[in-house]
Amino acid sequence: MTVSDSRPSRAYAPGAPSAPGVVEIDHLWSMFRVAGRENIIHQDLNLHIERGELVSLVGGSGSGKTVMLRTILGLEVPARGTVNVLGRPAAQLSDAGAAGRVGMLFQHGALFSAFSVLDNIAFPLRELKQLPESLIRDAALVKLQMVGLDAIHANKMPSDLSGGMIKRVALARALIMDPPLLLLDEPTAGLDPDSADAFCALIRSLHRELGLTVVMVTHDLDTLYELSTRVAVLADKHVIVHGAPKDVIAYPHPFIHDFFLGERGQRAMELLREYPFAV
Ligand SMILES: Nc1ncnc2c1ncn2[C@@H]1O[C@H](COP(=O)(O)OP(=O)(O)O)[C@@H](O)[C@H]1O
Numbered sequence: 001m002t003v004s005d006s007r008p009s010r011a012y013a014p015g016a017p018s019a020p021g022v023v024e025i026d027h028l029w030s031m032f033r034v035a036g037r038e039n040i041i042h043q044d045l046n047l048h049i050e051r052g053e054l055v056s057l058v059g060g061s062g063s064g065k066t067v068m069l070r071t072i073l074g075l076e077v078p079a080r081g082t083v084n085v086l087g088r089p090a091a092q093l094s095d096a097g098a099a100g101r102v103g104m105l106f107q108h109g110a111l112f113s114a115f116s117v118l119d120n121i122a123f124p125l126r127e128l129k130q131l132p133e134s135l136i137r138d139a140a141l142v143k144l145q146m147v148g149l150d151a152i153h154a155n156k157m158p159s160d161l162s163g164g165m166i167k168r169v170a171l172a173r174a175l176i177m178d179p180p181l182l183l184l185d186e187p188t189a190g191l192d193p194d195s196a197d198a199f200c201a202l203i204r205s206l207h208r209e210l211g212l213t214v215v216m217v218t219h220d221l222d223t224l225y226e227l228s229t230r231v232a233v234l235a236d237k238h239v240i241v242h243g244a245p246k247d248v249i250a251y252p253h254p255f256i257h258d259f260f261l262g263e264r265g266q267r268a269m270e271l272l273r274e275y276p277f278a279v
């Protein structure tokens with residue numbers, strides 16, 4: 001477990017203690033100027049994520065979780081500090097050669113309503129690479145199957161899909177360039193419990209089978225306990241603790257108490273017993 005004022009432990013890195021992290025955020029400050037006033041979102045935030053981890057990022061509404069994912073993706077520029085992703089500054093991720101190295105499932109990520117399922121999935125590939133049409137279609141079909149959807153859905157329009165299917169298609173699109181790092185912003189929010197469970201199982205199998213590193217924002221304790229190798233808590237404008245779920249729960253902080261042990265505390269403890277993976 002690490003706390004805000006100490007460097008993240010590298011003990012977790014399997015077999016490669018000196019390998020650079022997939023995500024290395026050091027002394028990050030993020031701010032927005034709103035109506036002439038600086039609004040500080042992150043203040044000296046540190047977070048290192050090793051290859052193969054699945055980190056759940058939790059924090060109150062407006063605490064800066066989405067801004068953090070967008071910063072990892074290079075869409076927000078740090079006011080101060082450094083953000084390195086896959087060994088290079090996040091700002092360079094959109095450069096030729098690096099584009100598509102990070103996949104993102106956006107919080108309110110809609111599909112293009114005028115495009116078919118297949119064309120939605122293929123979109124980043126068409127944008128970035130000059131490839132023959134047959135290859136693009138094959139690649140998109142592989143990803144469609146990878147997210148558990150049959151090829152029969154390829155020519156459907158987004159308006160024909162359920163909420164769970166839309167999430168799966170958006171995930172297939174995020175994976176089209178075979179990114180080693182996947183960012184998920186509240187992936188199960190808005191899904192009914194069965195679809196959320198199924199989507200959770202899909203994320204777990206993709207994480208394991210593709211060897212992905214995953215950073216996932218979630219409010220859903222079931223999802224968190226079932227999937228996380230590590231949990232990072234964003235509060236007071238920085239990551240207050242980053243570690244195994246059982247250690248994070250024990251960390252004394254009002255947000256952690258309310259989030260994990262408040263009215264949902266009993267359920268949380270049951271889940272901890274239920275998922276030995278989390279302890
Ligand atoms: N483009 C922007 N301009 C100004 N303020 C922003 C912008 N994006 C986010 N914010 C502010 O940053 C804070 C954190 O936002 P966000 O990361 O979306 O929170 P959450 O943790 O709920 O995902 C909020 O107060 C939000 O209003």
Ligand SMILES: [Mg+2]
Binds near residue numbers: 066
């Ligand atoms: Mg958000």
